[in-house]
Amino acid sequence: xxxxxxxxxxxxxxxxxxxxxxxxxxxxxxxxxxxxxxxxxxxxxxxxxxxxxxxxxxxxxxxxxxxxxxxxxxxxxxxxxxxxxxxxxxxxxxxxxxxxxxxxxxxxxxxxxxxxxxxxxxxxxxxxxxxxxxxxxxxxxxxxxxxxxxxxxxxxxxxxxxxxxxxxxxxxxxxxxxxxxxxxxxxxxxxxxxxxxxxxxxxxxxxxxxxxxxxxxxxxxxxxxxxxxxxxxxxxxxxxxxxxxxxxxxxxxxxxxxxxxxxxxxxxxxxxxxxxxxxxxxxxxxxxxxxxxxxxxxxxxxxxxxxxxxxxxxxxxxxxxxxxxxxxxxxxxxxxxxxxxxxxxxxxxxxxxxxxxxxxxxxxxxxxxxxxxxxxxxxxxxxxxxxxxxxxxxxxxxxxxxxxxxxxxxxxxxxxxxxxxxxxxxxxxxxxxx
Amino acid sequence: xxxxxxxxxxxxxxxxxxxxxxxxxxxxxxxxxxxxxxxxxxxxxxxxxxxxxxxxxxxxxxxxxxxxxxxxxxxxxxxxxxxxxxxxxxxxxxxxxxxxxxxxxxxxxxxxxxxxxxxxxxxxxxxxxxxxxxxxxxxxxxxxxxxxxxxxxxxxxxxxxxxxxxxxxxxxxxxxxxxxxxxxxxxxxxxxxxxxxxxxxxxxxxxxxxxxxxxxxxxxxxxxxxxxxxxxxxxxxxxxxxxxxxxxxxxxxxxxxxxxxxxxxxxxxxxxxxxxxxxxxxxxxxxxxxxxxxxxxxxxxxxxxxxxxxxxxxxxxxxxxxxxxxxxxxxxxxxxxxxxxxxxxxxxxxxxxxxxxxxxxxxxxxxxxxxxxxxxxxxxxxxxxxxxxxxxxxxxxxxxxxxxxxxxxxxxxxxxxxxxxxxxxxxxxxxxxxxxxxxxxxxxxxxxxxx
Numbered sequence: 001x002x003x004x005x006x007x008x009x010x011x012x013x014x015x016x017x018x019x020x021x022x023x024x025x026x027x028x029x030x031x032x033x034x035x036x037x038x039x040x041x042x043x044x045x046x047x048x049x050x051x052x053x054x055x056x057x058x059x060x061x062x063x064x065x066x067x068x069x070x071x072x073x074x075x076x077x078x079x080x081x082x083x084x085x086x087x088x089x090x091x092x093x094x095x096x097x098x099x100x101x102x103x104x105x106x107x108x109x110x111x112x113x114x115x116x117x118x119x120x121x122x123x124x125x126x127x128x129x130x131x132x133x134x135x136x137x138x139x140x141x142x143x144x145x146x147x148x149x150x151x152x153x154x155x156x157x158x159x160x161x162x163x164x165x166x167x168x169x170x171x172x173x174x175x176x177x178x179x180x181x182x183x184x185x186x187x188x189x190x191x192x193x194x195x196x197x198x199x200x201x202x203x204x205x206x207x208x209x210x211x212x213x214x215x216x217x218x219x220x221x222x223x224x225x226x227x228x229x230x231x232x233x234x235x236x237x238x239x240x241x242x243x244x245x246x247x248x249x250x251x252x253x254x255x256x257x258x259x260x261x262x263x264x265x266x267x268x269x270x271x272x273x274x275x276x277x278x279x280x281x282x283x284x285x286x287x288x289x290x291x292x293x294x295x296x297x298x299x300x301x302x303x304x305x306x307x308x309x310x311x312x313x314x315x316x317x318x319x320x321x322x323x324x325x326x327x328x329x330x331x332x333x334x335x336x337x338x339x340x341x342x343x344x345x346x347x348x349x350x351x352x353x354x355x356x357x358x359x360x361x362x363x364x365x366x367x368x369x370x371x372x373x374x375x376x377x378x379x380x381x382x383x384x385x386x387x388x389x390x391x392x393x394x395x396x397x398x399x400x401x402x403x404x405x406x407x408x409x410x411x412x413x414x415x416x417x418x419x420x421x422x423x424x425x426x427x428x429x430x431x432x433x434x
Numbered sequence: 435x436x437x438x439x440x441x442x443x444x445x446x447x448x449x450x451x452x453x454x455x456x457x458x459x460x461x462x463x464x465x466x467x468x469x470x471x472x473x474x475x476x477x478x479x480x481x482x483x484x485x486x487x488x489x490x491x492x493x494x495x496x497x498x499x500x501x502x503x504x505x506x507x508x509x510x511x512x513x514x515x516x517x518x519x520x521x522x523x524x525x526x527x528x529x530x531x532x533x534x535x536x537x538x539x540x541x542x543x544x545x546x547x548x549x550x551x552x553x554x555x556x557x558x559x560x561x562x563x564x565x566x567x568x569x570x571x572x573x574x575x576x577x578x579x580x581x582x583x584x585x586x587x588x589x590x591x592x593x594x595x596x597x598x599x600x601x602x603x604x605x606x607x608x609x610x611x612x613x614x615x616x617x618x619x620x621x622x623x624x625x626x627x628x629x630x631x632x633x634x635x636x637x638x639x640x641x642x643x644x645x646x647x648x649x650x651x652x653x654x655x656x657x658x659x660x661x662x663x664x665x666x667x668x669x670x671x672x673x674x675x676x677x678x679x680x681x682x683x684x685x686x687x688x689x690x691x692x693x694x695x696x697x698x699x700x701x702x703x704x705x706x707x708x709x710x711x712x713x714x715x716x717x718x719x720x721x722x723x724x725x726x727x728x729x730x731x732x733x734x735x736x737x738x739x740x741x742x743x744x745x746x747x748x749x750x751x752x753x754x755x756x757x758x759x760x761x762x763x764x765x766x767x768x769x770x771x772x773x774x775x776x777x778x779x780x781x782x783x784x785x786x787x788x789x790x791x792x793x794x795x796x797x798x799x800x801x802x803x804x805x806x807x808x809x810x811x812x813x814x815x816x817x818x819x820x821x822x823x824x825x826x827x828x829x830x831x832x833x834x835x836x837x838x839x840x841x842x843x844x845x846x847x848x849x850x851x852x853x854x855x856x857x858x859x860x861x862x863x864x865x866x867x868x869x870x871x872x873x874x875x876x877x878x879x880x881x882x883x884x885x
Contacts, residue, residue, distance in 0.1 A: 035521040037491030073475035322476035
């Protein structure tokens, strides 16, 4: 044990300690229709120390590492903390996953500016004011603990984003579409992003002023599905599920959603933003099946939440220098065992097709009630798009609706840290906003 | 430190160079029911350098720790020559200031034991209100922000700003029905600034219990009375945000646009003594000021950084704020207010035969050209009196048309003591304060019918 923080903590009666160090360097190029530009380089670094003294846990964090100050702060924290009975992980072999890309790591401002220019050129339209950004983040995560664990990994992340604001009221954001991965996006990746945003930037698209029929079928495309899953994500976190705060508490093994659906947290898929070989508690990462063919199969937890529930950690700890440790998802994928190969509009037939939503109000996870307003939606008749119909209010109970899935498409690609299929849900309450 | 930063300034060849350095000491104590979940310290030290060269865009470089300042200056200088711009960036002129805060640094001893006791006491107070309150969460947070700003124009500003806040969530449950209520309070200062609020957290617990049996509001169009907290939230989220420059030219919010009736006057005042979001100087060194946004129903000023002010031919208003130690400033709100009118709550409610009384908003969002606000708690107004509680109350309306529905503004102005934050996407999260009296609006869409 040679880490100075661990040595100092041990010399001051800490019976265990662990340290997470993170640093990132982010280069961002921003361009806008208005001709404004900014090139910025951001640096972040931090260390989070957790110790246990007399059975009580204390924590402290800082951006600059002054050993005595940090250890003294953590000991003071432990003096008022609650007792926790848990064990830090011992060294073990870690899975091999791709968390960084050498090409991405050397991406400079000139290439980022080229990516941003290509994107801006592609999304420019007559309806809104576009701002785009291209960013490259490189980083390093290191975890050490008093049981001898010493692990670390490098990260890269390349992100592209488009924000489309209303030409009359710039405060209003019509669309904000982002994509991120460990590797530099190729021309096809940029083209996909442009294809997603371009229709929104053109005013000539017909806006239908028609109310959708009552009890509409609604086809949610992957981004919208991801937003709707928020209550599910909360319901599956250990601090809710294991402590009676989730609608699914005590229902392990029960059928909870359509049997074609499986939900998996996957930190081991190569090259996605949440990919990692180890979590911030030092627990080796592994895939976690949360819902298996419709049945509740698992939950996510970290060391401290697991300790309170007397279950092992699932390897989902996220720690930052200044916040509490929390349970966090890595990469989330919703798999479907039987999928529909038709285009989403064809599978829908008649109804509403929702590409993305704003105002996702997911309420309390116990209820599953959600309300959302569509940002990009279309009325579909006879399997064909009849025209745009934005600002529809959609509402329902996500737990009920996921048991009434009419059609499911095949998940096609990762968008950031999610891979979702499109889904046609029945019984969704759809209204036109007044 | 001042000499250190001045030396670093000398490394830049840019026309304009600005270095901002912040050290933030913070403590957080979180209690959940009978347990202390967290007691932690943080110390954050870092900053950002911005450089500007004529004909190019901004070059910015962040740094962590005081030993990387020189490197960041050189990097920002280099980045400021990267991308030519078609529209030159200029900065509105401001007076050069040299100013030193009177407050001492580093801050007082952390006193974690006292903060733990406060959090545990408030959680117990909430649980003690009713057996149906089965979860009580308290988060105490404080910080001392020690910041330096030096510019190539000669400004040297050293500010020390301590703030503290408590936020509380009460969860009540009965027969599978779960309701929550929240309350928070924040102030400039340390632990003492937020003690003595037990009644406020008990009130939140009572609200959660009351909501268990509240009926959902029947949607429709109503006369609505907003309490000062709700009115302040509405003004911040709608008119306040629309007045922020830097997001392009707004044809709907051009100077001279009529926003509402003559009784409507709105401003943003960073100089109010004692509020969490008050400033002496903003993060570009512009003195804080009181800016009238809407006077007698007409938009008269927008809120600016130096860059947006120069672009619009206006003066900087002291609203350039940065959310973190390593982020650059953008135009943000400070203490946004709706000026007083005449009358009391009793007057505003007493004239309503059927309406909705809204206390505070817990969430707000924009979509299209509409703003949507969800009430924390609400009651029906029947025959001029507050009647039964209702839930699922949402106020939705076109951004600007909504203020055309204002028919009466009370005289009972107060600054909200809640620990409010404004989360503005990439621009980050900043403490803000709202102030308003009671306000009455007619013919407003409420509830499910509102969409």
